Amino acid sequence: MSAFKNKSRRQFLIETAGSAATLGMVSAFGGISSAQAASFPDHNMDVVVGTRAGGGADRALRAVSSVWKDYLNTNFEPAYFPGASGRVAYEVYMGKRDPDCYNLLFGNMGPELLNWVVKKPTFNLDDFMYFGRVDTDPCCVFVKADSKYRTIDDLVAEGKKRKLNVGTSRMAHPASVGILAVGEKTGAQFNLIPLSGGKNTVAGAVTGEMDFSVLTSGSVIAAGEAVRTLLVFNDENVMAAKLNNAPTMNDHFGTDIPPLLSARAFGIHVAAVNKYPDRFALLQETFKKSVQDPAFAPAFKKAKGTPEYINYGGIEECRKYAEEITELGARFKSMLSGKA
Amino acid sequence: MGNEPESGSTDNSANDDVRVSLGGELILPIMALVFTLYYFSTIVDSPWTAQVNAFMVGSLLISVIVLFLLRMAIMVSRGEADLGLGNLLQPAKLLPSRLIYIVLIVLYLLGIEWGGGFTISTFLFLLCAMLLLNKGKDKAFVLGLSAGLALLGYGVFIIAFETRFPAGPFEKLMQGVF
Amino acid sequence: MEIDLLFFINLFLDTLSYWWVIVPSIFLGLIVGAIPGFSAANTIIILLPFTLIMEVEVGLIFMIALYSSSRMGAGIPAILVNIPGTAGAAATPLDGYPMTKSGRGQQALAISFVSSTLGGLLTTVLAIAAMPILAKVGFYMHSVEMVVVMLFGISLIASIAAKDTLKGLIAGFFGLMIGSIGADHVYATPRGTFGFLEFYDGVPLIPALVGLFAVSEALLVIEGESVLVKKKQIEEDHSSWNETIIGMKIAFKHWWHITWNSLIGLVVGVIPGAGASIASFVAYQQSRTYSKTPELYGTGHPPGLIAPESANNGVTSGTLIPLLVLGIPGGATAAIMMVVLQYQGVNTGPRLFLDNPTLGYGVFMAMFVTYLFMLLTIMPLSRYMSRVTLISTVYMSPLIISFTLIGSYVPRTYMFDMYLAFAFGIIGYIARKTGYHVAAILIGVILGPLLEQYMLRALKMSDGDVMVLFRSDLANVLWIVLVVTLSFPYIMKKFRSRKDTPPDKPEGQENVFAKD
Incomplete structure (x- = not known):
């Protein structure tokens, strides 16, 4: 048992080596936490979720926790804080939840990192970190199945004649950034209309109220025959068969933008990591096992997720993604915030 | 709660010989007014999307309150009403x-x-x-x-x-x- | 999903399997319905902690069963002691109580039960039949149309305010303003939050609901000795089963009367703001107008009891149509259901039948099954229904406070929400004591954010051009209907004032515009 603990702590130290402060804290608290971790977790894990119950994030969370709970031998209790584009959840999590490794945040890195670009939160961003990515779901452009727009070029051509209304789930969303990038490249005019949530965004396109919509492709695949995908914001169209063989942004327009993803991930207080390194190590390790567990993909599929998009990521992958999306978001800040 | 208790000065007004006390009725409009002005103060620098609804509803609310205050002033000046608290604190x-x-x-x-x-x-x-x-x-x-x-x-x-x-x-x- | 006969059969069988929720809810509803001033709305609010924790289907079936049966329960004290349990039963004592006085109380109860149940069953079937057509509404309702639809809902305020328009409007606009608290729907700018994070997501509806309705009620109710104002001793009915059977026979003989009046209820129920009280008076009025023996009305004439009872149960299903199809609550109970559904992540409105048809139809199926169970369970018990217990406010009021504050805590587990419910309780108390309608405030709080969301969408799509609200044909039709509907309560008021007040006018029916 103690060998296991030591190994996982070493692993943890390597992964967080970037932060000297963290390192110091870990050594300082290591002895105490070791004893505490023995009984961890002795009650439910509480997960703050930034969307409403029943949405994509919620389903993904349930799928992960259905596997993860067996590794941790405890239940996961989600608490939903929709509103202000996920901001509420982060503020609640950082402001009201104890940094004790029992409280986690399950978020969508893309849209939520873009929030901070538009308006800084009240807490210090360095006090929060993502540590476990579940999936990477690229955003895409889609129209209703019987739309007169057959290709992305049709849309761009029309967008040069008049401003097109584009349904998006939130302003500060990778998909919104993606379509703004298309506009920047081609000179087409796009008017982003936030429809709060994936269901509404699909509905916006299907009912014809919007000229087209942008959204994460998982939700578009779930919409089935009702919609047709015209462009994917990823390095390759992993799900080409289900996304109408749509081209990718960089291929089609010769741009060089990072993949625009919805990347659902667990985050945690840095203070909790420092105070309870053993608990955190256990979380990291069991999380990785859970995502890579053969039982996870079927659970994820059952939860209407796209198993092909399952893509484990640790602290490092999460940090890299955060940097890229933050930089791109800053480029379109004025259009996302409504302020010049 | 389908059955609202029959309270308030509208019922008292049935007694013609007694002056109606309208002071209690002022509390809610004043709360509404103060809140609306506070709300306005929070959106002065915001994008139009944050303002349009508040200014529309808020200005309607303020107009209705002004009308209400006018009606009350007229009633008080005619001696039909006073500014007592009515049945707010009754019994x-x-x-x-x-x-x-x-x-x-x-x-x-x-x-x-x-x-x-x-x-x-x-x-x-x-x-x-x-x-x-x-x-x-x-x-x-x-x-x-x-x-x-x-x-x-x-x-x-x-x-x-x-x-x-x-x-x-x-x-x-x-x-x-x- | 294929909506065919098989779908309905499956749904019916599925709903039947929830008998363990339905049957207890029916009895609970009957009892609370029979306590004057204690409507289905109160009960749902008090039991909110349970409702929120239940699975969405169970919670919904519970609410529906409670709602339907409390409507019937409200007729009991109306008939027996001349006190309508809710405003919706205000026309019931007109002929029901004279029947009791002449020793036919048991008969009257049986008539009331049969009329209520058949009226409810029939209108529910009609509502289910109409749904496939109404459900298509979702495809045509865009942001602009929804703006008008939300105004329909908000027009409820105007009809609630019929007694004192200015005060009603102040309450309603204040509610809309409170409903605007929170982050803006496009750029997420926080507004009017007093610096509280808990308000970013808007005003949480359950604390608002609990405070405005229940806490204020609990503060008021201590003025009376007991919830049921005991006007006179309930006369023990010594009659035999025979009376019940005679009553049932009379009711069945008037099947056409039941059909016609429940249809009136259905139609009136669909109109926001025109509730059970209006429906029952309209039904009573037209029943007497077209009767061959109008002089018998008010003397204990069975059709005079059948008309309001079948009509107010018709309203029950009617009220749910705008809630489910358009997402606007027609009255307090519907508003509460909407709040609970929203909490459960189910958004009522045009998309409901496209996204979640099982739930949409399930609501009406639950109502149908409830009425079916009522027919089977209540009729044999009607004999004993006259024994209404008295509950002292001394014990009720603290219990209401405690339970409802817990209810406001459950959804988000914020202490903040309990304090907020208390604050709304004080606002509600002041409002009630000074003649403002808490329902008007609540409608504003519920619909305010929805109206703003749709309006912003429409405006953002047109780059801020207000005329976009008048550029859609469907929206323009809706605008016209809105104007017509707005004048409805005033027409009804005139209609009512022309009506002769029958002898032995029951107490507590001033407030006929408050829909429960």
Whole structure:
């Protein structure tokens, strides 16, 4: 048992080596936490979720926790804080939840990192970190199945004649950034209309109220025959068969933008990591096992997720993604915030 | 609550010989007015999307309040009404116990939050409130009833449904037992 | 999903399997319905902690069963002691109570039960039949149309305010303003939050609901000795089963009367703001107008009891149509259901039948099954229904406070929400004591954010051009209907004032515009 603990702590130290402060804290608290971790977790894990119950994030969370709970031998209790584009959840999590490794945040890195670009939160961003990515779901452009727009070029051509209304789930969303990038490249005019949530965004396109919509492709695949995908914001169209063989942004327009993803991930207080390194190590390790567990993909599929998009990521992958999306978001800040 | 209690000065106005007291009716419009002005102050620098609805609804609200105040001023100047509180504080003999009751509710909430926990706070609140309202009669029955209800609440909400109320001494004690 | 006969059969069988929720809810509803001033709305609010924790289907079936049966329960004291349990039963005592006085109380109860149940069953079937057509509405309702639809809902305020328009409007606009608290729907700018994070997501509806309705009620109710104002001793009915059977026979003989009046209820129920009280008076009025023996009305004439009872149960299903199809609550109970559904992540409105048809139809199926169970369970018990117990406010009021504050805590587990419910309780208390309608405030709080969301969408799509609200044909039709509907309560008021007040006018029926 103690060998296991030591190994996982070493692993943890390597992964967080970037932060000297963290390192110091870990050594300082290591002895105490070791004893505490023995009984961890002795009650439910509480997960703050930034969307409403029943949405994509919620389903993904349930799928992960259905596997993860067996590794941790405890239940996961989600608490939903929709509103202000996920901001509420982060503020609640950082402001009201104890940094004790029992409280986690399950978020969508893309849209939520873009929030901070538009308006800084009240807490210090360095006090929060993502540590476990579940999936990477690229955003895409889609129209209703019987739309007169057959290709992305049709849309761009029309967008040069008049401003097109584009349904998006939130302003500060990778998909919104993606379509703004298309506009920047081609000179087409796009008017982003936030429809709060994936269901509404699909509905916006299907009912014809919007000229087209942008959204994460998982939700578009779930919409089935009702919609047709015209462009994917990823390095390759992993799900080409289900996304109408749509081209990718960089291929089609010769741009060089990072993949625009919805990347659902667990985050945690840095203070909790420092105070309870053993608990955190256990979380990291069991999380990785859970995502890579053969039982996870079927659970994820059952939860209407796209198993092909399952893509484990640790602290490092999460940090890299955060940097890229933050930089791109800053480029379109004025259009996302409504302020010049 | 489909049956609104028949209260308010509109009913009093039936008594022609008595002047209507409209002071109580001023409270809500003044609250609304102050709130609306505060709301406006929070959106001065915001994008238009944050402002349009508030300015529309808010200006309608302010206009209606102004009309209301005008109507009231006319009634007062004609001697048809005064600015007394009407039946807001009526019946007078119930006022002290109602005020104590309200204080008890606040203490109840503070008790839950500040360490009393759900069960003990609920028990004490029910006990005090029921004794207050029945003027101290049937003490044993009230004691049993409030203890029973508090325990029922504990069993249902905390044990069965796992609602996370702030834990107090009782909950911590029971946690040790289970 | 294929909506065919098989779908309905499956749904019916599925709903039947929830008998364990339905049957207890029916009895609970009957009892609370029978306590004057204690409507289904109160009960749902008080039991909110349970409703929120239940699975969405169970919670919904519970609410529906409670709602339907409390409507019937409200007729009991109306008939027996001349006190309508809710405003919706205000026309019931007109002929029901004279029947009791002449020793036919048991008969009257049986008539009331049969009329209520058949009226409810029939209108529910009609509502289910109409749904496939109404459900298509979702495809045509865009943001602009929804703006008008939300105004329909908000027009409820105007009809609630019929007694004192200015005060009603102040309450309603104040509610809309409170409903605007929170982050803006496009750029997420926080507004009017007093610096509280808990308000970013808007005003949480359950604390608002609990405070405005229940806490204020609990503060008021201590003025009376008991919830049921005991006007006179309920006369023990010594009659035999025979009376019940005679009553049932009379009711069945008037099947056409039941059909016609429940249809009136259905139609009136669909109109926001025109509730059970209006429907029952309209039904009573037209029943007497077209009767061959109008002089018998008010003397204990069975059709005078059948008309309001079948009509107010018709309203029950009617009220749910705008809630489910358009997402606007027609009255307090519907508003509460909407709040609970929203909490459960189910958004009522045009998309409901496209996204979640099982739930949409399930609501009406639950109502159908409830009425079916009522027919089977209540009729044999009607004999004993007259024994209504008295509950002292001394014990009720603290219990209401405690339970409803817990209810406001459950959804988000914020202490903040309990304090907020208390604050709304004080606002509600002041409002009630000074003649403002808490329902008007609540409608504003519920619909305010929805109206703003749709309006912003429409405006953002047109780059801020307000005329976009008048550029859609469908929206323009809706605008016209809105104007017509707005005048409806005033027409009804005139209609009512022309009506002769029958002898032995029951107490507590001033407030006929408050829909429960």
